[in-house]
Amino acid sequence: MAYDYDKSIRPGKLPHIWCPGCGHGIVMKGLIRAMDTCGLDRKNTAIVSGIGCASRLPGYLDACTLHTAHGRAAAFATGVKMAKPEMTVICCGGDGDGTAIGGNHFIHACRRNIDMTYVIMNNFIYGMTGGQFSPCTPTGAKASTTPYGNPDPVFDISKLAIGAGATFVARTTAAHPREIDKLITMGIKHKGMAIIEVLDDCPTTYGRRNKFRSVVDMMKHLKANAVPAVAASKMTAEQLAGKFLTGVLFQEERPEYTAQYAEVIKKAQGA
C-alpha cells in the first residue's frame, strides 16, 4: 500500500516550487515518515526554516510552521524551544542559509545542545538566487559567481556541527531515501541538538554547470561516493579520497539546554 503522505501535507499547497529532479522533495517525504514514526503531534511541532529553496519546505507541512529570514532559522527556533520546551522543534534549510549567513546561529545552537533537529539540505549551491557558490560548493566547481572555478575552500557541515558541540550528527544523501527518515527519526528521538546533513542535488543551477548531464548522473554521483561510516574504518586514505561518510557520524549524551535552564529556574525560585 502506498504511504499516506497527504495527511501531513497542507491541503492546496502543492505543487511545490522545486524544480524537476530536485532532491528536496525526497527529503520532505523522509521528514514526513520520520515525524510519523515518532508519532509527533503536529499541533505541538514547530518546523522552522530560513530563506531559500529548502526553506520553503515548512509551508507544505501541516504543523506550526515558521518561515523566517535568511540564515535565522536556528535563532528563531531557539526562541520557540526556550519559551515552550514541550514543543518538538525541527529546523530545515539549505547549506548557504545554514552555514554562511546563518553560520553563527548554527554553531551556537550546536554549542547549547538545545533539543531540536536540524535537517540541512546541502546541494552545494545557492539555488533560489540562480546558482551562486556557497560555503559548500566544491573548490574548482562552476557557479554563476565562479566563472573561472570556485577558489574557496569548503565547509564540511557535519564536522562543523561536531566541532561546535552538536550531540547527534548524521549524514546521508537524497539518493538514500530510506536512510533519510531513519536518521531524522534518530535525531528527533535524541535529546539535544541533532544535525542531519542530507547531500542533495540541484540539477538546475549546479548540475548543468558542472558536467552532470542528468539528474540520474547526480544521483549516481551521490550513491557512488557515499561511504557508510562503519565501512570507512576499514578503508585507506587513498580509497576514501573524494568520498563522503554517511550514517551516524557522532553521538554523545550531554545536558540539554532547556533542561539546564529548568535548573536555573529552580535555583532562582529556591533562593
Place this chain on the structure above:
Amino acid sequence: MAKKVALLQGNQACAAGAVYAGCTFFAGYPITPSTEVAEELSNDLPKIGGKFIQMEDEIAAMAAVIGASLTGSKSITATSGPGVSLKQELIGYACIAEVPCVIINVMRGGPSTGMPTGPGQSDVMQAMWGTHGDHAAIALVPSTVQEIFTETVRAFNLAEKYRMPVQVLFDEIVGHMRERIVFPEPGELEVINRTAPTVSPAEYKPYDATKGQVPPLASFGSGYKFHVTGLNKAADGFPTTKAEYVDAEERRQVNKVMDNVADIESNEEYLTEDAEVLIWSYGSTARSARYAVNELRKQGIKVGLFRPVTLWPFPEKRTSELAKQCKAIVVAEMNLGQMVYEVERAAKGNCVVVHEGRVDGEPINPGQIAAKVKEVM
C-alpha cells in the same frame, strides 16, 4: 499601605516595568549602555518561571524574541544603536508577520561604535525608517526613571494590542541616572494581553482582516497549526504575489497604527497655552527644556514646552496646531537634526522652526536652549 519606593537606575526600571507588564521572555546580547536591562532580567525572569537567554549576536536575540512571542510569551530585547542597526531586518519581519515584541534602545551617540558611554538621541529617525519597506512604527521616548517603567508597560500593551514590534528609546542619561521610583500596585496600570482567536483551529486564519484591523494571533502549541512568513501573504498566512492581497495587507498593517493615533499618542505640554515660542523636545533633553522654560518665564518670555512621549506615530496634529499659535519652534534634541524635519513638515510654514542640537556626548543644558529661544524671539 505605603507604596513600595526605590532608588533605581532607568535601565533597572525598564526591567521592572517589563515584569509588571507580564513579560516572560528576554533574549539579548551585551551592549553598553543597555546591559543592566539584561542583567536585571537574567535575575528576575527565572524567579517568575520566565526565560532569559543571552544569544550569540543581536540578530539572534531579535529572532529568538519573535520565536518566543509566537508561542504566546510576552517578549523583549534590549540594546543600543549598533544593536538596533543589526536587528533592523527582523524588526521588519515582526512588522509584516505581525508578531508582538518590545525592543529597548538605550541611545548612545555616533554612527557605528560612536561613543558607547555617552548619551545621544540620534536613533529617532531609525526607529521609524530603519527597516526596509513600507511599515508603521510605534516608538516611545520616556524622560524619567518612573516614566521608563510606565512606558515599558505601555510598550507591551501597544505591542500586544496592535500585534507589532514597539520600540522604547531612552538616551543613556535617563538609562543610567538614578531616581526615586514609586512602584505601581498590581492592577494599578493597565496590562493588555494578546487577543486569542475564537474560531476553531480549522477555521483560523492569522491575517483575516474580517476579524478586525488587528486579527487575533494564536500561539504555537495551543492547538492551532498555522504558517508564519516574512513574505507578502494572504489572509491564511501563505505567500502570495497577487496584487490585491499584497496591497490590502500592506495598507492594513500601516492603517492599524495610523487610524488609531489617538489611542497610541501621548504627549505632555507645559505652559503652552499662551506660548509665543515653543520648545519641542523629548527624553532627557526635555528636562533641560523644562528648566529653560521656567528661567525664561521669570524673564517675562512667553515660552512653553511640548514633550512627545509617543514619538512615532509622529504627533502631527498637535504640532501643527502649536505651529499656528507660535512664532517659532525650537526643536532641542541630542543629534544634528532629526525630528526637526518632522516638526518642520507639520508646521507647514506657519512658524519658524529651528534646531538646537549637540553630539559631543554631553547633555544639552538649559542655558543652551534658552539662548536659542532668545535668538529666535
